[in-house]
Amino acid sequence: MQAKWAVGIGAICALLGAGTAGATTPDERREVAAEVVAEDVDVHDIVAQSANPGIGAVEIGDDSEASGDHGVAIGEWSRAGGAGSIALGYNAMADLEGSLAFGTDSAALGLYAMAFGQSSVALGNAAIALGMHAEAHGESGVAIGHHALALHQDSIAIGADVLNEAFASIAIGTGIEADGMYVTAVGTSSKVTGGGATAFGAASFADGFNTTAVGYAAYATHEGTAVGTFAQASSLSVALGVRSSADIAAIAIGANALAAYKATAVGAEAWSIADHASAFGNHALGWDVDASAFGAYARAVNARSTALGAFSDARADGSVAIGHGSASLRANTVSMGSSTTWWDEDGGEHGPNFRQIVNVAAGTEANDVVIKAQLDEAIAGLDGSIGSGLGGLHSRMDALEAAFGQLPTAAPTVPGMGTGEGTALGSGSSAVNDAAALGQGSVAHEAGTVSVGSAGSERRVVHVDDAVAATDAVNLRQMQAAQASTLNEARAYTDHRVQALSDQFVDLRDRVNRQDDRIDRIGAMSAAMSSMAINAAQGRSDRGRLAAGAGWQNGESALSFGYARNVSDRISLSLGGAFSSDERSAGVGFGIDL
Missing domain, CATH: 2.60.40.4050 (Immunoglobulin-like)
Structure with missing residues (x-):
């Protein structure tokens, strides 16, 4: 017995043409269809046929063609050329085995490719294009959304007007551009150019190799990392915080933190605006080359000056101000207090204030301090x-x-x-x-x-x-x-003791330098923990997520490892640790949704 095909009543009536011209109501069309089915009419007698249809193929529509075995071509000029392929819609084309093309002018031209939507195109093997004018060109590529374009192998483009030109990359959002290899762009109008780059957030831009930009309008160049709204990081730099900005090989951490070339600024409104300068603390300022300011509102204004302590002020070349409110106003001097009156950020009046240096050993060399x-x-x-x-x-x-x-x-x-x-x-x-x-x-x-x-x-x-x-x-x-x-003996003795005191200050400077290195290691550990925590927090597996992070600061590096898991729908647990040289730290946390 010849195989029969069951088709929808509406489709059969439409294909009968003149035979159903008089059937104007739904009931009349059902009667005509019943007569067709009762008479065991072969479907090939009521559809247009191509010259060489495939075995078990279905062709419905003028000039439709199903040349592949068991293929289905429905719609005028539709073509199902591969075995088991389906082309549905005007001028739809499913060319290779297992391909699917649904929609006017849709085209699935790769093995097992799928194109859904008007003018959608799936060119690569196993590619998926979903949406009007969506295009997935590479093997296993995915394009979802109006005018979404995934142009390389394993690339994903999701959203309206998304352009992903990168290999094995992800672009999710609206108006996205992605170019390079192994890149990720997520967010409206985000943009990525360069291998290994990542942009998360609306209008974020990761411009260069191995760059990371996270946050609204965040911007990072070659191997830079910018995290935060309007954060900006140049090559090899790190900017972390709202409106933070880091020049080449610099580090800026904190809201509105600013770091110049190879400089470091850590703290809200901390500024190190000259080469190699350092500013640590809220509103700390490193103004000139190699200047260092440590503490809230500390200011190192001149070259090679150092201000250590809240509201400390070093205003001469090579000078050092140590302690809260201390001021050094002469070049190459060390100040432990202030001889003038000064005011804090709230208008409070302070000073003058003087300090003693106590517990100092007796001087032994010509330039030592004398007690x-x-x-x-x-x-x-x-x-x-x-x-x-x-x-x-x-x-x-x-x-x-x-x-x-x-x-x-x-x-x-x-x-x-x-x-x-x-x-x-x-x-x-x-x-x-x-x-x-x-x-x-x-x-x-x-x-x-x-x-x-x-x-x-x-x-x-x-x-x-x-x-x-x-x-x-x-x-x-x-x-x-x-x-x-007598005077020479006294002078020699005094010089000897002054030299001893100077050596004490040299030792103090060495300790400060070692502390600076330790701060850099701790900063690198903090950056590593932060990077690890961002990934650990995204875990969705029932068994939790293992995460690792790396951090750098002023030549010091650190690694961190952590584990996070959702214990229940409302409770989460996390733990992690970081290490850098001789420094170690660890932490554990949990959260409860109320």
Whole structure:
């Protein structure tokens, strides 16, 4: 018995043409159809036939063609060329085995390809095009949406006017452009150019190899990472936070954080706007080359300056300000306080304030800092040396007085000879008992003294030999030599102690540098944990999700690993850890939907 085909009543009536012209109501058309079925009419007697139909093929419509075995071509000019293929619609084309084309001018031209929608095209093997003018060109490509285009193998384009020109990539949204290999673009008007790039968010743009842009209008270039609304990251840089911006090889973390070339800015409104500058803390500012600011509102304004502490201010080249509110205003100096008044962000008045440096070891080198104990010792030694010198002078004067005492008391009487019971030589001179007055107008009013002048009319004793005995008079040269020797010893001792204190500051600087490296490692760990957490949070498996992340900061790198799982519909659990060199950290968390 010849095979029969059951077709819909409406289709049969339409194909009968003139035979159903008089059937104007649904009931009349059903009667005509019943007569056709009752008479066992072969479907091939009521449909248009091609010259070489396939085995078991169905052709319905003018000039329709089902040349593949068991193919189905329904609609004028429809063509089902592959075995088991289906073409449904005007000028629909299903060319190869297992292909499906549904819709006017639709075309499924690859093995097992599927095209659904007017003018949709599935060119690659196993490709899927769904939507008006949707096109999937590559093998296993998927294009879903009006004018969606997936042009390479394994590429996916979902949304109206999406263009995915990348190999093995994903583009989801509206008005998307994706170009490269292994790229991902998700969000309205997002754009990706370059292998391995990722753009998430409306108007996001990942422009270059291995770039990542996440957030509305986020932008990242070659190997840069920008996360946050309006975040911008240049090559090899990281920008994390709303309106954060990082120049080449820079790091900017925090809302409105800004980092220049190879600079680092961490904190809300933190700015490092010169090459290699660093700013850590809310509103911290690294203004000039190699400047470093640590702490809220800390400012390092000049080149190579360092401000350490909230509201600290380093305003001279190479200067260092340490502590809350400290200010360094001279080049290459270290300040532990402030000599002027300053105001905080709320208008509060502070300063001046001074600090002591305590628990400092005694200086040992020429440039070490001298502690108070050393200075007190040096001053005491200087006082002793000066006292000894003056004692020697006093002894010499005593010897001179004794020598004058041995002169004959019966001096010749000459005009203008002095008066008094002591020895007085010179016109108008006078001397008391056991005293000597030498020279015109000389006065010796104290017993046991020798005078060579008077108040307001002093004289020098010249040509005095170097003192030998303890009571000899000391000449000026001897006294100056003694003073110079004492001063040099004190200076050398002081320099020695100052050098020791300087070494302490060098050690402090080394500690700060090591702390800076540790901060970089911790920052890299934070970046790694953040990257890992973003992926771990997206897990939908009942067994949870394992995630890994990597982070970098100022040459330091870190890795993190984590696990997240939804314990129930309302409860989630996560844990993770990160490490960088000698640094380690771990965390665990859970959440409950209320």
